[in-house]
Every structure is written in structure tokens, then in C-alpha cells.
Amino acid sequence: MSDAAERNQLNQGSTPGHHHWFDDEAGPVVRPYAMTRGRTSAATRHRLDLIAVVVPEPAADDPGRDQTLSPEHVEIVERCSEQPQSIAELAAGLDLPVGVVRVLVGDLVEDELVHVTRPVPPAELPDVSILREVINGLRAL
């Protein structure tokens, strides 16, 4: 894709009134976000934590379900079908910024191709029994 086409896509993908920084000079700054059509936040309600785990839904096996998915979407589903993976691992594996992976995973959640586990709720410590298990697990390493 040429730079011009990429920029064009970025501008189209952004919501009116929020695209003021997608100007010509900003092109290279947001380049990886071309994959997200310029979106910087996911459609899902909750911000996906770095250690939220992406788990495929049964629908992920259904061929031909969604033709609008990008190769990156497909790769995320494939990687998670091997073994469910965290947002951080997906970002490292795909060599994409975390923000981009969040948006792409958000699309897949909307599409009901995957669901995402929620780690321990913010501002709450994990359960005492889990902490004991972690200590035992570490000692046994």
C-alpha cells in the first residue's frame, strides 16, 4: 500500500472530529495503526490488560465466517488456537504495538471469534489461596 493510500485509509477510519492529528506530518507516527484503520481504542468496554488471555470461541473454527478480517486478525486467532495467549505475548509474537493488538483483539471479541479472560480486577489483590499457590509453585520450580 502506498503512503498516500495508507493515509487515506487512516483518515476514513477515524471518527469525525477526532482525526485532527492524522495530518500529513503525522503519517509515519501512526503507521502501525493503519492495520486498525486508524482506531486507537477497541470497541470492547474494558481496556484489555497486558495479561488478559485471548481464548478462541467455537466460531473461530467456522470457515468463511467473516471475510472482513485482516491477515493480522487471522494470525491472532491462529496463534490462540495453538494455545491461548496473553495480549503481551501476541504483541511480541506479531511484532506489533500493544495498542494495535488491543484494537484487533477487540474486533475479534465483537465478532465473537474469541473471548478474553479478565485478570484480577484492578485495585484488588488476588485471592489469598492463589497467592499461596504461587508461592508453592515458585518454590517447586
Add this chain to the structure above:
Amino acid sequence: MAFGRSSRKKPYVEPVTLKILVAGGFGVGKTTLVGAVSEIRPLRTEEILSEAGRPVDDLHGVEAKTTTTVAMDFGRITLREDLVLYLFGTPGQDRFWFLWDELAQGALGAVVLADTRRLEDSFAAIDYFERRGIPFTVAVNCFEGARRFPAESVRGALDLDPEVELLMCDARDRESVKNVLVAVVEHALVLADRSHATVTS
């Protein structure tokens, strides 16, 4: 679109995931520590920051805008099939602190890795975790050639609360790092027990 798997009999294991942060000054050995216990070579995840995500920097009038990439190295320890611990090395540069807030959210605890030659580099991290009530342990990385100081004098220099543990460690050594991590989780356990007691009494 085919995902190459027609049927799957075994349900996916959905692990409980936890994270411990590894903080400290630049070059203190955070990634080395993560690598010493991680079952995977430490991975790097990056976030690209634009001026939209960086409200503190005034870029007005700056013609050549640049991308700032913040890297976080992380490792993974699978304690059980359904219990996975991630270790995140925090970005060493002070100016990326706002990223810490996200990293710190839901963290079970933190290691502050310190170097006695540059103790002041760890002040910021200690302060950060103290203010947010995140359980942390200070691990003094005993670099070869670095002068060894008694733990008590290091504690004094760092002005640590009496209940914060301070350990000497070798960030390259698996057993040493395991001990540090156990100390962090034990500290978290004490705090969790205490808050539980407060709620129920």
C-alpha cells in the same frame, strides 16, 4: 475464512494470569532477572506513543514529529497449566511513568532492583510502589566488583519501612531470583491477610 482446525474436543485451559513488576534504574539488570526465571526468552512488547498519548510534552511548533517507542521486556512462568505468572520489566526512563500505571494495575507485587553504586536510581520506584500500596521487595543486585554494603546501611539509605524486605541477589541466578519472587508474594500475602482481617473484624 478457515483457521485450519475443524474440530476441537478438548476445551481450552483458561489460565489465571498474574503479574509481578520488576522496576529499577536503567541498566540495573531487570531483563537479566526476568530471563533468569522465565521459561521463555524475555519477549519485548512495544507501545508507540504519539503526542495524543503524551499530554505533558508540549510539541507545539515542533515540525518534525517523532515516534517514541517504549519497550517493556517480559517473561513467563507457568506454575501450573491454569496458573501463569508474568514478569514485566518496567521502562527504565522516568519520563515513561504514565505507562507504569497501566502495568501496575492488578499487579500482585513488585521487585525493586537496586545497585549500591547508584542507589538513588531506585528511589523513584520505591516511592511509586509505596504510594500506591503495591507490595514490593527490594533486591540488591550484587554486581561483581561492586562494594558490598551491610543490608542495614542499604535499608537506611533507602529509608525503607521496617516491613519491606531487602534481599541481596544475583539477577543472573535462577535460585536467587526465585527467592526474591517468593519474598514478594509472601509480602503480598501478609498484606492480603491483613486487609482481609480488617474487613471481617
